[in-house]
Amino acid sequence: MTAASNGSSTVHCKPASHGLMIRPAMKVLVTNPHQEIEVPGPTRVQQLLKRLDLTPEAYLVIRGDELVTDDTVLEDSDSIEIRSVISGG
Amino acid sequence: MRCRKCTHPAVIKMPRHNISLCKDCFTEFVHTQVRRAVKSHRMFTTDDRILVAVSGGKDSLTLWAILMKLGYRADALYVDLGIGDYSILSRQKVQRFTDTVAAAYQANLHVHTVEQEQGAGIRELATLVHRPTCATCGTMKRYQFNRVAVEQDYDVMATGHNLDDEAARLLGNVLHWQTDYLDKQTPMLPASLDGFAKKVKPLYRLTEREIAAYAVIHQIDYIVDECPMAKGSKMLAYKHALNRLEAESPGTKHTFYLTFLDRQAKQQEATEKIAEQDRQRLHPCATCGQPTSTEICSYCQMMAKAVGAAQHG
């Protein structure tokens, strides 16, 4: 439970830069279609999927090479993969 | 989040069962679902030789891994369709899995290369016979799978179809009231005649997400990218629709498909009925001897057309 998840926290898909100060952000790889984006942390898995408009049932969220549950708080230093699990056959 | 069964950290939450589980408890959950599927539909025993159709994707490699882990005698067949990078990469994944995992169980991999055996890749064959690639591919895979199973004396062939696949197919069949197909949509089709091997789908109780999670947890390195021909398929549309419903009310897919199976089972042994019908309808193909309801089977018709087109083209 971090202090960052209070009411008005907004996730921007592009980090806002204030003059020379560039915020670090976590790198997120989304598969199918392949896409690499940066999202500023901290954010919960659940929140991240919602912001990207992704159905939780169709994806797994992997940090490093570990699965994480939807209440996990992701940090700027994390490397995240959002893997599509739906196949077309 | 903690595991509901022990105190370890949870790795997956499954809203449809209203439960979160750790690695070990989730693994046990998956194995239990497979054991239940195998038992309740009398799919096979540890004496049977099983042939698993593998594509390099999550479902088929995970199925093969689980069957070996549960002590079954499972070999695999990979059909190389000759679809550019997709086929090259998926074949590598299958080969690596065979060398690193299956070899330890003394399990074998059979490979059928379409380009080599039929003279052209599946897309070229489809063009020659004026049929959609996926339909041509379906005929090819079914045929080769059955051929290898019968020729090499396997007792049963297993595919990695999961709950999402079956629910999506059921939705498609219901939307179009394809009642013939509905009868056949069971996780176990008995062998019919001498020429058709028994077919089973041991993963039908597990969602795609659960199977992918199992693969990640057990470091099964599968091809995440899809076959390029799958783009825009009807199945994908049905799956997305079902997942949206699932988000609203967890358990929708499970209830939809498993209730269908219950009703079907009650409607007296549907599978026996199919076997009986098949027995009446099928006879050996005049060209190759495999079972068919027409004089020459659809595979031989397709290949004859392809050869003809290639000679005149």
Ligand code: SF4
């Ligand atoms: S998407 Fe079509 S061509 Fe590709 S493997 Fe599936 S059925 Fe075959």
Ligand SMILES: [Zn+2]
């Ligand atoms: Zn546990």
Ligand SMILES: [Zn+2]
């Ligand atoms: Zn545990």
Ligand SMILES: [Zn+2]
């Ligand atoms: Zn034939």
